[in-house]
Every structure is written in structure tokens, then in C-alpha cells.
Amino acid sequence: MVERKPFYSADDIRHLEYQHSRPGEAPFLRGPFTQMYRHKPWTIRQYTGFANAEASNAAFKQTLAEGGQGLSVAFDLATHLGFDSDHPAAQADVARTGVAIDSVEDMKRLFAGIDLSRVSVSMTMNGAVLPIMAAFIVAGEESGVAREQLRGTIQNDILKEFMVRNTYIFAPKPSLRICADVVDYLSHALPNFNSMSISGYHFQEAGAEPALELALTLANARAYLDAISARGLDLDHFCHRLSFFFGVGMNFFDEIAKLRAARLLWCEEVEHRGARSDRAKRMKMHCQTSGWSLTAQEPHNNLIRTTIEAMAGVFGGTQSLHTNAYDEALSLPTEHSARLARNTQLILQQETGICDVADPWGGSYMMESLTQQMADKVRDYLRQIDAMGGILAALESGWVSEQIHGQALRAQSRIDNGQRPIIGVNRFVSDDEARPPVRAIDADEVLHQQRQRLQRLKETRDTSRVEAALADLTTAAASPTANLLAFTIEAIRARATLGECTQALLKQMRRHQADAHYLAGRYGLERRQDTQWRSVRREVDAYHQLLGRAPRALLVKLGLDGHDRGVRLVASGLKDAGFDVDISALFSTPEQVQRMLDSAPYDALGISLLSGAHLPLVEQLLNTLGPQSCDRLGVFVGGIIPDQDIPALTAMGVDAVFPPGSSMEAIIRKLITVLAD
Numbered sequence: 001m002v003e004r005k006p007f008y009s010a011d012d013i014r015h016l017e018y019q020h021s022r023p024g025e026a027p028f029l030r031g032p033f034t035q036m037y038r039h040k041p042w043t044i045r046q047y048t049g050f051a052n053a054e055a056s057n058a059a060f061k062q063t064l065a066e067g068g069q070g071l072s073v074a075f076d077l078a079t080h081l082g083f084d085s086d087h088p089a090a091q092a093d094v095a096r097t098g099v100a101i102d103s104v105e106d107m108k109r110l111f112a113g114i115d116l117s118r119v120s121v122s123m124t125m126n127g128a129v130l131p132i133m134a135a136f137i138v139a140g141e142e143s144g145v146a147r148e149q150l151r152g153t154i155q156n157d158i159l160k161e162f163m164v165r166n167t168y169i170f171a172p173k174p175s176l177r178i179c180a181d182v183v184d185y186l187s188h189a190l191p192n193f194n195s196m197s198i199s200g201y202h203f204q205e206a207g208a209e210p211a212l213e214l215a216l217t218l219a220n221a222r223a224y225l226d227a228i229s230a231r232g233l234d235l236d237h238f239c240h241r242l243s244f245f246f247g248v249g250m251n252f253f254d255e256i257a258k259l260r261a262a263r264l265l266w267c268e269e270v271e272h273r274g275a276r277s278d279r280a281k282r283m284k285m286h287c288q289t290s291g292w293s294l295t296a297q298e299p300h301n302n303l304i305r306t307t308i309e310a311m312a313g314v315f316g317g318t319q320s321l322h323t324n325a326y327d328e329a330l331s332l333p334t335e336h337s338a339r340l341a342r343n344t345q346l347i348l349q350q351e352t353g354i355c356d357v358a359d360p361w362g363g364s365y366m367m368e369s370l371t372q373q374m375a376d377k378v379r380d381y382l383r384q385i386d387a388m389g390g391i392l393a394a395l396e397s398g399w400v401s402e403q404i405h406g407q408a409l410r411a412q413s414r415i416d417n418g419q420r421p422i423i424g425v426n427r428f429v430s431d432d433e434a435r436p437p438v439r440a441i442d443a444d445e446v447l448h449q450q451r452q453r454l455q456r457l458k459e460t461r462d463t464s465r466v467e468a469a470l471a472d473l474t475t476a477a478a479s480p481t482a483n484l485l486a487f488t489i490e491a492i493r494a495r496a497t498l499g500e501c502t503q504a505l506l507k508q509m510r511r512h513q514a515d516a517h518y519l520a521g522r523y524g525l526e527r528r529q530d531t532q533w534r535s536v537r538r539e540v541d542a543y544h545q546l547l548g549r550a551p552r553a554l555l556v557k558l559g560l561d562g563h564d565r566g567v568r569l570v571a572s573g574l575k576d577a578g579f580d581v582d583i584s585a586l587f588s589t590p591e592q593v594q595r596m597l598d599s600a601p602y603d604a605l606g607i608s609l610l611s612g613a614h615l616p617l618v619e620q621l622l623n624t625l626g627p628q629s630c631d632r633l634g635v636f637v638g639g640i641i642p643d644q645d646i647p648a649l650t651a652m653g654v655d656a657v658f659p660p661g662s663s664m665e666a667i668i669r670k671l672i673t674v675l676a677d
């Protein structure tokens with residue numbers, strides 16, 4: 001958190017350089033537009049996608065009918081990682097965390113009956129950006145919308161995937177080339193489409209505090225500017241289509257200050273590189289309220305948290321906003337929870353008067369001072385990153401991961417020891433809370449349909465045309481000057497699938513695999529004075545004595561789920577409590593887990609799953625391991641697991657399930673009880 005004083009006065013802002021600037025004027029600290037929401041309120045843009053194209057299309061139409069003002073597509077994990085729905089590695093994950101898209105036919109179904117020349121569409125896609133962007137362009141083309149009319153945003157921010165979100169396909173270098181190809185192509189062919197949404201949100205979700213979130217976002221943005229400018233593209237030609245994306249958590253004042261500081265720092269950066277037009281210099285952003293800040297306990301409290309976060313986003317001057325649904329920590333939103341989330345924004349826009357004044361916090365002694373402090377803190381981080389040789393070097397050295405994970409550990413230790421209050425979790429806990437209904441997705445049905453559709457597509461297309469287009473794409477991947485988006489569009493138009501395009505590229509660029517890490521020592525250090533923690537440590541010590549060695553746990557990530565904040569926290573907590581701990585790489589298969597288990601005498605197996613695919617994946621794993629291993633091991637599952645799935649997991653042999661919000665001591669105590677049993 002940025003340092004606070006008990007009160008602020010004119011003395012705190014007298015020296016500030018930008019205090020007399022106006023909204024809509026460089027350096028845009030006070031907002032990108034003069035009139036801000038008076039002229040046009042932010043876009044209500046709710047991230048939506050599940051099951052198949054038809055179901056998501058219906059949800060899009062509903063959102064537009066009920067006050068949504070733009071669309072935002074959530075794709076499933078198979079699509080993110082470049083697998084068609086019939087790929088063996090993707091089976092458990094199809095359709096769960098977003099919509100399954102295999103071909104341009106699916107993309108056309110996704111937008112059927114929606115006028116793409118009028119509604120702007122954001123697509124959160126990074127790994128498989130080429131086939132998805134290509135499918136969108138061809139879908140527009142075939143529904144009669146000219147490229148110049150297509151409006152929207154492609155996330156196309158691969159660097160943060162290597163740092164946190166983990167939906168990469170290729171290694172960083174070829175991935176950067178793909179990003180630049182997309183920006184280059186769109187800047188000429190789709191002048192109204194934002195070619196990147198450079199994201200801080202996922203850093204915050206993974207544990208970064210606001211200043212670190214902003215610093216990493218700007219550091220990545222600099223790397224993109226370097227890569228794109230190296231092609232000779234003029235900043236004034238493409239920069240206004242680089243957009244930004246931030247998370248907004250519960251740290252109300254800092255979040256507003258962060259968004260104001262972000263515009264200031266971006267303007268300075270772009271000016272420094274020689275941009276002339278205001279369009280290039282003004283940062284535009286989307287914000288999303290924090291998923292991490294929401295709790296599985298007393299989920300209705302999340303409506304209140306989201307409202308407060310949404311207000312910070314709006315006071316910070318965002319152009320577009322997603323408000324999370326209150327059942328976030330339980331499953332994907334239901335129709336009802338999605339409606340309430342959207343209404344939160346409609347109420348802010350239409351009932352409160354908040355839109356009447358641009359930058360309402362401008363001139364506040366505290367806010368101006370905090371904005372400056374935030375900017376200074378971020379500049380400090382940027383200097384550190386520069387000193388390491390830039391963000392790619394900082395990433396490779398492990399510094400980025402250590403910073404984020406270190407802050408996540410600190411937050412967790414402060415929640416676990418009660419210093420950071422979370423109502424309903426570590427204060428004022430209720431024992432008779434009602435659990436709301438959650439959305440269930442029939443993933444098996446979607447899987448079946450998608451397979452049939454793929455088969456039909458492959459039967460009816462011109463195979464030789466597809467093969468030729470894919471061969472051209474492979475050749476283009478070997479030639480640094482070819483634009484890969486242009487070649488992918490040809491393949492997609494010929495009805496090549498997303499998986500086939502990815503395969504064609506993989507002939508030249510191998511699939512990237514990262515190692516898994518966690519930090520030891522940090523969590524225990526934060527809690528060393530705390531009696532609760534000491535007593536848990538004593539229990540682990542006693543068990544250690546009994547075994548004659550430290551208890552040993554293997555923590556694994558299965559399927560295509562790349563969310564690893566939870567598994568890394570638990571690994572650090574167990575280690576500091578006295579366990580020996582290993583964690584698997586992401587995307588482990590049951591066979592890989594079996595090999596790891598065979599390599600050392602493990603006592604506990606922890607499985608982390610936030611993707612909704614827990615039932616099939618845990619079943620597959622435990623079947624592969626067989627009853628003997630399962631009986632010998634304590635088996636634990638953590639993540640987003642709806643209550644109604646717990647009996648099925650128990651019947652498979654799972655000893656305990658830990659939902660979001662489980663404290664470290666609750667997890668460790670349960671492990672010891674089960675293992676000692």
C-alpha cells in the first residue's frame with residue numbers, strides 16, 4: 001500500500017507539476033477526454049462465455065437487451081491453448097470456463113444476429129490469437145461487415161501470460177513476433193480495432209499490489225513498443241490502438257490513484273519516444289473488479305465489494321468496465337448473478353450523478369498526493385527492471401515471479417493472522433449462510449456436439465485448399481518478414497480449424513513449457529510471532545517425530561488450468577510449516593503425476609483446480625494411480641469446487657476439499673489429521 005498520512009493539506013500538493021492540468025489534456029492524468037462520462041459514459045462490457053457458441057450468443061443478446069453496451073468474449077481453455085475440442089489433451093476442459101470455438105463456423109454462430117458494425121467486441125485471447133483474430137475477421141467478412149467497420153479489442157498481450165495467466169503456446173520470442181504481426185496487420189486493415197489490451201489485471205489477481213501491477217503492465221508495454229517500432233511502424237499510426245486493462249481491488253484510494261498515475265506515465269513514455277498526436281499519448285483503459293477479493297463465504301457480501309471496486313474504476317476514469325458476479329468464487333455467473341453485476345453499473349451510470357463531472361477527485365489534497373506517490377513508486381520499479389536489462393530479462397531471472405508471489409504470500413499471511421480483515425472469512429463469520437444456486441454446464445454434451453461439428457466441417461471442406469493454406473502458414477512461420485495473421489486468415493477462410501492452424505505453426509515454433517516454482521521462508525517469516533501458526537508448526541513437528549522424517553506433499557495442477565496463485569501459496573505454507581513439498585509443472589497428465597509419485601515417498605497429494613473440470617480430472621488421476629496408491633496417500637483437492645460436487649469427490653477417494661478462503665492453518669491441520677489417522 002502507498003504510505004498514508006492522517007490528513008492532507010495544500011502543502012502536500014503545492015509542488016505537484018500537473019495539478020493545474022485538465023481532463024482531456026496531456027498528460028491526461030485527469031482523464032483521456034475533456035467531457036469524460038458527460039459526453040459518453042464508460043462502456044458496460046461484461047466478460048461472458050460458456051458452453052457453445054449458441055449458448056454464449058444467447059447470453060450476449062440478453063446482456064445487450066438488458067443494458068450491456070459492448071461484448072466481451074471468454075473462451076474456454078482448450079481454445080486458449082490452441083486445441084480443437086476433439087484433441088485428447090483438451091477433453092476435460094472443453095466448454096467450462098468459456099465458449100468452445102474450433103472454426104470460423106463457430107465464430108459465425110457466436111455472433112449470429114448481432115450487428116458487428118455497431119457493437120464493439122472484446123476478445124480475451126493471447127496464445128491462440130492468430131486463429132481467433134482471423135476467425136473474427138472472416139466471420140465479419142462473411143456476414144457483410146467491412147473490415148473498417150469492425151470495432152473492438154483483442155487482448156494480444158502474451159508477455160503477462162508467461163508471468164501469470166499461463167495461456168501461452170509458443171516461447172516468448174516467437175510469441176512477441178506474433179503480437180507484433182497482429183498489431184501491424186490490424187493497424188492497416190482494421191483501423192477501428194484495438195490491437196492490444198495490455199493487462200495488469202492478472203498481476204493483481206496473482207497477488208501484485210497496485211504499484212507492482214502498474215509497473216509490470218508498463219514494462220510489458222515498453223517491450224511491445226520496442227518490438228513494434230523495430231518494424232518501422234510510426235507511433236502516431238498504431239499507438240492509439242494499444243489499449244490497457246487493470247484490475248480494481250478493495251484498496252479504494254490506491255486504485256483510483258493507480259489509474260490516474262497510469263495515464264500520466266504512459267503519456268510520458270510515448271512522448272519520450274517521439275509521439276506527437278494526443279490520440280497516441282492518451283491511455284484508454286478497461287477495468288475489471290477483482291475476482292480474488294470475492295469470497296465463497298457469504299457470497300452476497302461480494303455485491304458490496306464489487307460496487308465499491310466499480311466506483312474506484314469509474315473515479316479513476318475507465319473507458320470500459322466489467323463488474324464481477326457475486327457467485328464468482330463458486331462457479332461461472334448464473335443469469336441472475338450476471339444481471340445483478342450489470343445492474344451495479346447501470347445504477348452507477350444512471351442513478352448517482354457520478355457521470356456529471358470529469359475526474360471528481362481532481363484537486364483532492366490526498367488523491368493528488370497519492371497519485372504522485374503511486375507514479376514515483378512505479379518509476380522506481382521501472383528503474384529496477386531497466387537495471388536488470390528489461391522485462392524479458394527480469395522474467396527469465398525469476399524476479400517478476402518472486403515479486404508477485406512474495407506480495408501474494410504477504411497478503412495471505414495477513415489474512416490468516418487477522419491483520420487484514422475479510423468480513424465473513426476471518427471476522428464475523430456466519431455459520432448459517434445460505435448457498436446460492438450455481439451454474440452447471442453440460443460439458444459432455446458440448447464436447448459431443450463440437451466433435452460432430454468438426455467432423456462435418458472436415459467432410460465438407462476442400463481438403464487440398466486447406467492443406468495448401470496450412471503449408472503456406474508453416475512456411476510463413478519460418479520467414480521473419482511474413483505477416484502470420486495474413487496467412488492465418490487464408491487458412492481460416494479455407495475452413496482450417498484453430499487446432500490445425502496452431503499445429504501448422506508448431507512445425508516451426510515448439511510448444512513452450514515453463515517450470516513451476518514457489519517461495520520458501522517468506523510466509524513463515526511473516527507469521528513467526530503468531531501463536532496460531534506456532535501451534536500448527538508444533539503439530540507438524542510432532543508428526544515429523546512420529547514418521548521419523550518430514551511429511552512429504554506433492555501438489556499438482558491438472559488439465560489446462562493455469563491459475564497457480566493458490567497452489568503456490570499452499571506449497572509455501574506447507575513448506576514453512578515443516579513439510580517437504582514439490583509442485584508439478586502446469587498442465588500435468590495423470591501419467592506424469594504417477595511418475596512423480598513413484599520418485600519419492602509422498603504422504604499427501606494435493607490437486608488444485610479452478611477450471612470447473614475437477615470431477616473428470618480427479619477421477620482420471622485417481623483411476624490411473626489405482627486404489628493402492630490412493631489408500632497410501634492423503635488426497636486433497638483445493639480450488640473452485642461447488643458444494644454439490646464434494647460427495648462425488650469423496651466417493652472417488654478424496655480426503656478433504658478446500659474451497660477459496662481456506663486458511664493455511666485449516667489446510668495444514670486437516671492434512672495432519674488425515675495423515676496421522
Ligand code: SCA
Nearest residue numbers: 033036039040043072122124153194243284285286319320
Ligand atoms: C469515448 N469516446 C469519446 C468519449 N468517450 N470521445 C469524446 N469524449 C468522450 N468522453 C470515443 C472514443 O474515442 C472512441 O472512439 C469511442 O468513443 C468509443 O469509446 P471508447 O472509450 O474507445 O470505448 P470502447 O469502445 O468501449 O473501448 C474501450 C477500450 C477497449 C479502449 C478500453 O480496448 C475495450 O473495450 N477494452 C475491453 C477489454 C476487455 O473487455 N477485456 C476483458 C478482459 P475512437 O475509437 O474513434 O477513438 S477479461 C480478462 O482477461 C480476465 C479474465 C481472464 O480470463 O483471465
Ligand code: 5AD
Nearest residue numbers: 047048049050074097098291324328
Ligand atoms: N464468464 C464470466 N466471467 C468470467 N471470469 C472468468 N471467466 C468468466 C466467464 N466465462 C471472470 C471471473 C474471474 C475473472 C478472471 O474473470 O471474475 O475472476
